[in-house]
Amino acid sequence: MITEAKQIVKLWENKVGTQPNMNDENHIMHLSILLVEQGWDINQRSELFSMLNEDESWWNKMSADQQADYIKKHPKSQKAMDAKKEKEKEDKPKTKGDVKTSEPISGINDIQTDLENKRDKGVAGAGGPVASQGEARYCNAMNNHDDDNFKKENRQLIDKKKEEFKNRKLKVKEQNDLKALGLEGDDGLEYLATREVFADKELERIKKDEDSVFYKKGKTGFNGRDEDYKEWMRAAYDGTLSTRKILEEDTDLDTSKPNTTMQSETEVDDKIEAEIQKKLDEASGEDKEYYEKELKSFQKFRKYHDTFTVGQDKKGRLHIVSISNKKGSDLKDPQNNTTPKKRFELIKDNYGSDVADKVTDSLNDGIERVSDTKQSAVKRGARVEVTDSIAQICETKDMQKYMDKLDGNKKFLEFVEKSGKKLSDLSTKEKLQLMQKHAEELIEGGKKPAYEPYGKIWTKIGEFSRTKSFKDKYSDINFDDESVNTSIQIKQDEKDAVNSAHKQVVTDITEADEKQGFPKDGKNGPHTQGYISTVMKAMHFDSYIDGGDGKMIIQMGIRGAKPSQIRNCLAEQSGFGTDVKTPEQRKELKKYLREKCRIDSESGAIFVKSPDGERQIAEDTWRTAGTSQKVASGFGNEMRDCIKGKVDSDRKK
Numbered sequence: 001m002i003t004e005a006k007q008i009v010k011l012w013e014n015k016v017g018t019q020p021n022m023n024d025e026n027h028i029m030h031l032s033i034l035l036v037e038q039g040w041d042i043n044q045r046s047e048l049f050s051m052l053n054e055d056e057s058w059w060n061k062m063s064a065d066q067q068a069d070y071i072k073k074h075p076k077s078q079k080a081m082d083a084k085k086e087k088e089k090e091d092k093p094k095t096k097g098d099v100k101t102s103e104p105i106s107g108i109n110d111i112q113t114d115l116e117n118k119r120d121k122g123v124a125g126a127g128g129p130v131a132s133q134g135e136a137r138y139c140n141a142m143n144n145h146d147d148d149n150f151k152k153e154n155r156q157l158i159d160k161k162k163e164e165f166k167n168r169k170l171k172v173k174e175q176n177d178l179k180a181l182g183l184e185g186d187d188g189l190e191y192l193a194t195r196e197v198f199a200d201k202e203l204e205r206i207k208k209d210e211d212s213v214f215y216k217k218g219k220t221g222f223n224g225r226d227e228d229y230k231e232w233m234r235a236a237y238d239g240t241l242s243t244r245k246i247l248e249e250d251t252d253l254d255t256s257k258p259n260t261t262m263q264s265e266t267e268v269d270d271k272i273e274a275e276i277q278k279k280l281d282e283a284s285g286e287d288k289e290y291y292e293k294e295l296k297s298f299q300k301f302r303k304y305h306d307t308f309t310v311g312q313d314k315k316g317r318l319h320i321v322s323i324s325n326k327k328g329s330d331l332k333d334p335q336n337n338t339t340p341k342k343r344f345e346l347i348k349d350n351y352g353s354d355v356a357d358k359v360t361d362s363l364n365d366g367i368e369r370v371s372d373t374k375q376s377a378v379k380r381g382a383r384v385e386v387t388d389s390i391a392q393i394c395e396t397k398d399m400q401k402y403m404d405k406l407d408g409n410k411k412f413l414e415f416v417e418k419s420g421k422k423l424s425d426l427s428t429k430e431k432l433q434l435m436q437k438h439a440e441e442l443i444e445g446g447k448k449p450a451y452e453p454y455g456k457i458w459t460k461i462g463e464f465s466r467t468k469s470f471k472d473k474y475s476d477i478n479f480d481d482e483s484v485n486t487s488i489q490i491k492q493d494e495k496d497a498v499n500s501a502h503k504q505v506v507t508d509i510t511e512a513d514e515k516q517g518f519p520k521d522g523k524n525g526p527h528t529q530g531y532i533s534t535v536m537k538a539m540h541f542d543s544y545i546d547g548g549d550g551k552m553i554i555q556m557g558i559r560g561a562k563p564s565q566i567r568n569c570l571a572e573q574s575g576f577g578t579d580v581k582t583p584e585q586r587k588e589l590k591k592y593l594r595e596k597c598r599i600d601s602e603s604g605a606i607f608v609k610s611p612d613g614e615r616q617i618a619e620d621t622w623r624t625a626g627t628s629q630k631v632a633s634g635f636g637n638e639m640r641d642c643i644k645g646k647v648d649s650d651r652k653k
Contacts, residue, residue, distance in 0.1 A: 002038050005048060008031075008034065008035070008038070008048070009052075011034060012027075012030065012031050012034055015030045015031075015034060016030055018081065019079075019081075021082065022049075022052050026152070026155055026156070029156070032045070035048070067079070071083050103258055103260055104257075104258055104259060104260060104310050104311050104312055104318065105260075105271075105272070105275050105310060105318070108260050108262060108268075108271075108272075108310060109143075109260055111262070111268060111271075112139060112143070112260060112261075112262050112263065115136060115139075115262075115263050115265070115268075116136045116137075116139065116140055119132050119133045119135075119136035119213065119263075120133070120136070120206065120209060120212050120213060121209075121211065121212065121213065122212070122213035122216045122220055122221050125263060125264075125265060126264075126306070127306075128219060129213050129216065129219070129220055129221055130213075130219075130221070130222060130228075130232070131327070132263075133213050133222075133232065134232035134233075134235060134236060134325075134327060135263055135306055135307060135325055136263060137202060137232070137233060137236040138235070138236040138239050138240060138261075138307065138325060139261045139262065139263055139307055140236075141198075141236050141237060141239075141240040142240050142243065142244070142261035142309070143260055143261055145198075145237075145240055147194070147241065150194070150197075150198065151194055154194075154197050154201075157197045157200075158190070158193045158194050158197050159193075161192075161193035161194075161196050161197055162186075162189045162190065162192075162193040164193075165189050165192050165193060166189060170192075173329075174192055176329065176330075177191075177192075177238070177329060177558050178191070178192070179648075180329065180558050180559060180644070180647075180648050180651075181558065181648075181651070182648065182651065182652045194237075195234055195237045195238070196234075198233065198234075198236075198237045199230040199233035199234050199237065200230070202229075202230075202233040202236070203226060203229055203230055203233065206229065214229055231327075232327065235327045235557055238329065238557055238558040239325065239555050239557065239558075239560070242555060242558060242559065242560035243261075243309075243323060243553055243555050243560055245560070245651070246553050246560045246562065247309060247321060247553075250549075250550060250562060251319075251321050251550040251551070251553075252313045252314070252319060252550055253309065253311050253312075253313065253319050253321055254311065254312050254313055254314050254319075255311070257311055257312045257316075258311065258312075259309055259310060259311030259312070260309070260310050260311070261307055261308070261309045261310075261323075262307060262308055262309075262310060263306070263307055264302065264305055264306055264307060264308060269298075269302045272298065272308075272310060272320065273295070273298055273299065273302070275318065276291060276294050276295045276298055276318060276320070277295060279291050279294075279317070279318050280292060280294075280295055287317065290317055291317070291318075294317075294318065294319070294320065297320070297322075297548075297551045298320050298322070300543065300548075301322035301543075301548070301551065301552050302322070304324065304336070304540060305322035305323055305324055305552070306323060306324055306325040307323045307325055308320055308321060308322045308323055309321045309323065320551075321550070321551060321552070321553060322551060322552045322553070323552070323553045323555050324540075324552065324553070324554045324555065325555050326554075326555065326556040326557065327556075327557060328556060328557050329556060329557030329558040329559055330557070330640070331556050331559065331634075331635050331640040331643060331644060332634060332635075332640070333556065333634065334632035334633055334634045335538075335539050335540060335554075335633055335634050335635065336538040336539060336540070336632070336633040336634075337630060337631070337632055337633075338538070338630075338631050338633075339370075339629050339630065339631065340366070340370040340498050340501065340502065340622060340629050340630075340631055341367055341370050341371050341629075342631075343534070343538070343631045344363050344366045344367045344370070344501075344505065345367065346534050346537075346538075347363060347505070347530065347531055347534045348360070348363045348364075348367075350530050350533055350534050351527070351530045354526070355512075355526075355527065355530070356512040356515075356527065358508050358511070358512055359505075359508050359509055359512050359527055361508075362504060362505050362508035362509075363505060365501070365504070366501040366502070366504065366505050369497050369500075369501045370497060370498055370501050370629055373493075373494050373497040373498075373624070373629070374451040374455055374494075375448055375451070375455070376490075376493070376494070376497075377451065377455035377456075377458055377459050377490050377494055378439055378443075378448075378449050378451060378454045378455035379439075379443065380458070380486075380490050381436070381439070381454065381455055381457065381458030381487075381490060382436045382439040382440050382443070382454075383436075384436075384458060384483050384486050384487060384490075385482070385483045386429050386432045386433050386436070386483070387481050387482075387483045387484075388429070388478075389477055389478045389479070389481035389483065389484050390429075390432065390461065390481070390483050390484065390487070391427070391428040391429040391432065392474070392476075392477045393461050393464065393465065393474070393477060393484070394428050394432065394457070394461070395428050396464075396470075396473075396474055398464055398470065399457075399460060399461070399464070402452075402453060402456060402457050402460050403428075403431075403453075403457070405452055405453040405456075406431065406435060406453040406457065407423065409450070409453060411438075412434075412435065412438055412453075415434065415437075415438040415441075416434060419434060419437075421434065432457075435453070435454060435457070438454075439454045458487050458490050458491075459487075459490055459491045459494055460491075461484070461487040461491075462484075462487035462488040462489070462490050462491030462492070463491050465479055465484050465487060465488055466488050466491075494624060495624045496624075497624065497629075498622050498623055498624050498629050498630075499622055499623060499624075501622075502601075502604065502622040503601045503602075506531070506599050506601040507601060509527040509528055509530075509531055509599075510527075510528065510599075510601075512525070512527045513525025513526070513527045513528050522595075522596070523595040523596070524594065524595050524596070524597070524598070528598070528599065529594040529595065531599060532593065532594050532597045532599070532606065533594055535606055535618055535620050535633060536590070536593060536594070536618075538620075538633045539618050539633050539634075539635075541566070541570060541590075541593070541618075542590060543563070544563040544566045544567050544570075545567050545570065545580065545586050545589055545590055546586055547563065547586075548563035549562060549563050549564050554566065559643075559644065559647045559648070560647065561643055561646075561647050565643055565646040565647060565650070566639075566643060567580050567586075567589075568580060568646070569639055569642035569643050569646065570589065570593065570617070570639070571589055572642060573608070573610060573615045573617060573638050573639060573642055574589075574592065574593060574596060574597075574608045574610055574615065574617065575596075575608070575609070575610030575611050575612075576588075576589050576592050576593075593608065593617070596608050596609065597617060603619075603621075604619065604620040604621050604622050605618065605619050605620065605636060606618040606619075606620060606636065607636075615636070615638040615639075616636030616637045616638050616639070617636045617638070617639055618633060618634065618635065618636050618639070619632075619633065619634045619635070619636055620632075620633050621633075621634075
């Protein structure tokens, strides 16, 4: 046991690797551990702490000039290092942690804080409760996270995580993340460990609220799953560091001035747009021209940005940078989600009046087919004979929640009562027959019965009845029953409706162009060009080709892309073959893509033939997902590889 204070201080110095500092919490922690290891009791420890704190008196007795002289003569002392840190802090532009004391537009910090509180409770914005929470914590980190301070305050936890990463094989995603960042060795482990501690802290915070989105079930929250929540928090950390780098290096935002990152909502966006308009109305000369561009840019990108940063430029003028937020660093997240009905309508509008009758009819038929799949299930289900096999399926545990929906349907209960029946007295078969009778009555009265339960029960019977595990579990049920097979077909038709309608439209578009002699000289006909143009708009390719540099960031997990990177990838992958800089080049690129791209009716992909082979520019996936219909548009394989390459290369530079 070492009892000499001087020896203890020497050991302490070796532990922290520098002159110990009683104002450093990390240093104090190391001293406490050391004293316990040496067997010092609580009274001895307290006495030493008092002595060391009093020992500052030598410094405090010095004049300012004497202190400055001491620092000059002892550049490696703790006092010198403390003075250096203090100066750096004074000289350093305001960090995101300072934002709450000042704001570029009055009241927006409170608005964002209120949104974050709502997201914590599961009140969703666009994308649903889970994605909205991810975006909210990204905004919070953008506005409050100081990475240097975070590392300092959590040094011990980060070091512990680093050891854990050292002692296990890195996951593929972790390896890919480090490769993207260009980090190796200890630097790479430092990044992963810091991110993990950040995610742990966020998880700890949300779990304290028992009514939070973390505990909410199904699609309303994270179902109490730690890893699911942490995955979004890692994305928030990645996105924060990546976005800040682009804001600082590639936009006109003055990051030394207060700025706030906001979640996009109609009311929020309206407030910002009104503020820009006000600035424009008050401006003259150069400032007037500036605010005209600022207003036009915000109006353009608010149509699809998820978040945006509000601040000032170097001249103190209001400045906004829009941000599209996606979770995945692999760039596979859709850049646009819509419904088949809306997409068909957009294609139709895009053609105008100059379009073949067959294509118009095909689009109208497609709209009708995808609009009516749910009602079709209701109508066909009402005509299915309720056999013993159907009743048995509906009595399984798997079907219980769907039957419970029927039991809780207010209009159905009123119908049962009107029929002189009592719900509790009904057998499953009688209940289903009454459901059918009620659906028919509503249809005959010109009303549309709710898909759930009147249609969904039949599609679920069909879904379960073709599943091997379900059939094995309930082997006593006759799955060859005609009514069961009819239910299977109802489900299959619902699933196929979207895909088959899309294939038919593509076929009719292709045939309409062929009748006009296209493709001609390697160029698409007008109908194919119209379709390609719609996909390009859905993917925001037109916007990125036209510009958006410094005004839009496409933040995808660990990677933040600029419009110029997407624009140049489109030019490279298509064989257009040049950096797209001038207005003429941009116009030509859009025309080139409309003329050269082809539609794959099977996959929905958009391909273009470049000099060195066919390249996938975009994925346009048409499908039925559960009870929902989706058209999801994202980057094609070659585009993803190209964008990742440009982002990673620029970051290393």
